[in-house]
Amino acid sequence: MRQSGMSRFAKAVRIVLATLREIFDEAAYERFLSRTRTPSSIKAYAAFREEFEEARTRRPKCC
Amino acid sequence: MNKALSTSAWVAVAVLGAGAVGVVAVRRGEPINALWLVVAATCCYALGYRFYSSFIAAKILALDSRRATPAERLENGRDFVVTNKWVVFGHHFAAIAGPGPLVGPVLAAQFGYLPGTLWVLAGAVFAGCVQDFVILLFSVRRDGKSLTEMAKEEIGVIGGVVAYAAVVAILIILLAVVALVIVNALKDSPWGTFTIAMTIPIALLMGLYLRRIRPGKVLEVSALGFILVLLAIWGGQWASLNPVVAPVFTLRAQTLAILIIIYAFAASAVPVWLLLAPRDYLSTFVKLGTIGLLGIGIVALHPTLHMPALTRFVDGSGPIFAGKIFPFAFITIACGAISGFHSLISSGTTPKLIARETQTRMVGYGAMMCESAVAVMAIIAACSLQPGVYFAINSPAGLVGQTATAATSTISGWGFSVTAADMQHLARAVGEQTLFNRTGGAPAFAVGMASIFSQSLGGETLMALWYHFAVMFEALFILTVLDAGTRVARFMIQDALGHIYKPLGRTSWYPSILATSALIVAAWGYFLWQGVKDPLGGINSLWPLFGIANQLLATVALCVATTIIIKMHRTRYAAVTLVPLLWLVAVTFTASWQKILDRNPRIGFLAQARVLAEGPATTATARLIFNNRLDAAVTAVLVVMVALVLIESVRQWIGVLSGREESRVKESPFVMTRLAEDLR
Numbered sequence: 001m002r003q004s005g006m007s008r009f010a011k012a013v014r015i016v017l018a019t020l021r022e023i024f025d026e027a028a029y030e031r032f033l034s035r036t037r038t039p040s041s042i043k044a045y046a047a048f049r050e051e052f053e054e055a056r057t058r059r060p061k062c063c
Numbered sequence: 064m065n066k067a068l069s070t071s072a073w074v075a076v077a078v079l080g081a082g083a084v085g086v087v088a089v090r091r092g093e094p095i096n097a098l099w100l101v102v103a104a105t106c107c108y109a110l111g112y113r114f115y116s117s118f119i120a121a122k123i124l125a126l127d128s129r130r131a132t133p134a135e136r137l138e139n140g141r142d143f144v145v146t147n148k149w150v151v152f153g154h155h156f157a158a159i160a161g162p163g164p165l166v167g168p169v170l171a172a173q174f175g176y177l178p179g180t181l182w183v184l185a186g187a188v189f190a191g192c193v194q195d196f197v198i199l200l201f202s203v204r205r206d207g208k209s210l211t212e213m214a215k216e217e218i219g220v221i222g223g224v225v226a227y228a229a230v231v232a233i234l235i236i237l238l239a240v241v242a243l244v245i246v247n248a249l250k251d252s253p254w255g256t257f258t259i260a261m262t263i264p265i266a267l268l269m270g271l272y273l274r275r276i277r278p279g280k281v282l283e284v285s286a287l288g289f290i291l292v293l294l295a296i297w298g299g300q301w302a303s304l305n306p307v308v309a310p311v312f313t314l315r316a317q318t319l320a321i322l323i324i325i326y327a328f329a330a331s332a333v334p335v336w337l338l339l340a341p342r343d344y345l346s347t348f349v350k351l352g353t354i355g356l357l358g359i360g361i362v363a364l365h366p367t368l369h370m371p372a373l374t375r376f377v378d379g380s381g382p383i384f385a386g387k388i389f390p391f392a393f394i395t396i397a398c399g400a401i402s403g404f405h406s407l408i409s410s411g412t413t414p415k416l417i418a419r420e421t422q423t424r425m426v427g428y429g430a431m432m433c434e435s436a437v438a439v440m441a442i443i444a445a446c447s448l449q450p451g452v453y454f455a456i457n458s459p460a461g462l463v464g465q466t467a468t469a470a471t472s473t474i475s476g477w478g479f480s481v482t483a484a485d486m487q488h489l490a491r492a493v494g495e496q497t498l499f500n501r502t503g504g505a506p507a508f509a510v511g512m513a514s515i516f517s518q519s520l521g522g523e524t525l526m527a528l529w530y531h532f533a534v535m536f537e538a539l540f541i542l543t544v545l546d547a548g549t550r551v552a553r554f555m556i557q558d559a560l561g562h563i564y565k566p567l568g569r570t571s572w573y574p575s576i577l578a579t580s581a582l583i584v585a586a587w588g589y590f591l592w593q594g595v596k597d598p599l600g601g602i603n604s605l606w607p608l609f610g611i612a613n614q615l616l617a618t619v620a621l622c623v624a625t626t627i628i629i630k631m632h633r634t635r636y637a638a639v640t641l642v643p644l645l646w647l648v649a650v651t652f653t654a655s656w657q658k659i660l661d662r663n664p665r666i667g668f669l670a671q672a673r674v675l676a677e678g679p680a681t682t683a684t685a686r687l688i689f690n691n692r693l694d695a696a697v698t699a700v701l702v703v704m705v706a707l708v709l710i711e712s713v714r715q716w717i718g719v720l721s722g723r724e725e726s727r728v729k730e731s732p733f734v735m736t737r738l739a740e741d742l743r
Binding site: 015018019020021022023024025026027028029030031032034035040041042044045046048049051052053054055056058059061062063 | 140141142144146147149150152153154157158159160161162163237241273274275278279280281282285334335336340343344347348351397398402404405407408411412543544547548551554570609613
């Protein structure tokens with residue numbers, strides 16, 4: 001079935017938001033919460049950053 | 064019917080593209096509209112993606128959507144995560160797009176708009192996109208291994224060691240050259256310096272907000288940070304006019320260099336969440352928005368290109384950097400055409416997110432096309448300036464003269480008319496005291512971008528705000544590269560030192576953190592200082608050095624790719640990576656030869672040292688002589704290392720093709736995917 005213009009637009013917006021959430025590590029934080037089965041909190045975010053930071057900062061960023 | 068329609072459409076795209084490239088290439092003597100470049104680029108990218116990348120995907124790589132990728136097989140919710148292809152595309156693009164595609168094309172515009180444009184289009188379609196695509200796929204087939212690991216496995220230990228050393232060398236030179244760009248953009252500019260200084264407390268505030276108030280809400284805090292940065296730009300105008308504040312932020316190049324070195328050392332040693340991560344988020348937020356805005360602005364306003372197609376400097380006497388189009392245009396523009404650095408990202412995070420092999424084409428080839436489009440925008444921004452203005456901004460005072468009258472007289476003598484009054488008016492319009500001698504490309508790009516936007520949005524009254532927005536955007540980019548690059552280089556050094564003495568390899572051990580941070584910052588800081596003190600502006604020496612290093616890494620990546628293709632028994636198609644490889648070898652080896660040995664002191668490091676030694680001795684002479692010899696030695700070491708990889712690769716190819724060596728690629732075994740059809 002062909003998608004309507006509106007649903008195509010909604011899908012595009014969803015993808016843009018998902019992309020931004022991935023780039024900005026929000027998605028990674030959510031995966032961390034779901035993997036460790038903890039609710040979001042200051043403590044959980046600190047634990048996430050601790051686990052995530054070394055791997056993240058090893059990523060090269062291009063010139 | 065559908066096939067006939069599709070064929071007709073692609074024929075139309077090819078005809079349109081050929082026409083646009085023809086106009087760009089053939090038109091002489093009168094300005095052309097930027098839309099010709101946009102049309103030429105769009106058609107070239109569309110044809111390259113539709114036909115060339117699909118040929119590579121089908122005939123060489125044999126992409127298989129049934130084969131499980133490491134993201135699926137090794138999924139752990141951390142590094143290996145099956146991700147939507149558009150999300151991976153955006154993530155990959157955000158990682159490869161830095162200040163390089165904005166700065167390099169602006170510098171190469173000294174040859175005119177034609178050489179840069181042709182190299183950006185051909186280089187991206189036939190070399191850069193191919194490199195990113197094949198390295199990404201080969202990494203996906205090897206559980207997301209890095210370029211260094213693949214070089215070691217497929218070419219041998221020498222390949223691995225050289226790739227490692229080349230990466231460290233590139234990082235050091237890159238950090239020095241981008242720091243120099245920022246120094247040249249901010250020197251004697253209280254407005255720009257104030258704005259950039261304010262991004263540090265803004266980043267700290269964002270870090271604390273994320274950590275203590277709204278954990279994990281990065282998009283929200285980035286939007287907040289962006290608003291604060293806009294306020295800082297507005298506040299910069301006030302700072303530049305305030306008699307008490309303005310002198311505090313009016314800094315000389317040397318002072319700025321010292322402050323940047325101190326800042327980078329601190330940023331490398333403090334916790335990531337406090338400064339580096341929030342600045343990275345802010346920079347990405349501004350970067351994606353500004354690139355989009357610039358693209359829309361260029362298409363909507365389609366400025367006229369005042370720069371001629373070819374300038375008199377094709378003879379190698381250019382004021383921005385000396386040397387002829389071949390090889391120097393091809394090392395000056397790296398990101399935007401082909402950049403070895405991209406191979407690190409294509410074999411870094413991205414292969415661990417890819418859900419399907421078939422998606423590597425869109426992510427690897429497609430994202431590089433977008434980066435190339437950013438380079439086309441930079442060419443348009445630079446070439447839309449009056450050539451006299453462009454050269455007045457980008458030429459070092461040591462070459463054109465210390466005073467406004469001397470500089471404009473020299474530049475007008477080249478045939479590019481400009482007056483001191485024109486430059487004074489422009490400087491006032493963008494809120495600066497002067498725009499002379501602002502080498503490095505960033506200020507020229509900022510003036511070009513501000514001119515384009517001010518044509519429709521706010522006119523000359525908002526030009527100063529646009530200019531400082533563009534400077535802030537580039538400086539934010541560059542500071543992020545400095546933060547992240549220093550840290551990445553630190554980790555690499557710690558990894559290596561850990562083999563000698565274990566505690567040095569521990570990334571949480573503070574004596575090791577401080578020692579290795581100091582080592583890296585001292586290394587690039589030395590080159591930065593050398594650039595700041597260079598009477599020819601520094602860019603003339605450092606940017607070619609960076610270009611050579613970056614393209615040599617691309618040579619290593621293409622050696623790895625060609626070796627794997629030959630081992631895959633696809634030798635008849637090896638030209639796809641072999642031709643770009645041979646081109647890069649020709650470019651980088653010629654450039655290195657000339658930078659070391661050319662008799663023209665503006666080109667050859669050793670000739671420059673000789674002239675200095677024979678000239679009148681000043682307090683700086685001995686240091687300048689040493690610096691030139693050091694630059695020559697660094698270039699020679701890089702070339703010798705890459706020559707070793709090349710020899711080792713050719714030895715492998717001959718061994719495999721003659722049947723003396725076993726032709727076995729080190730791929731992970733085939734595992735059938737379990738993912739649903741829609742993810743393929």
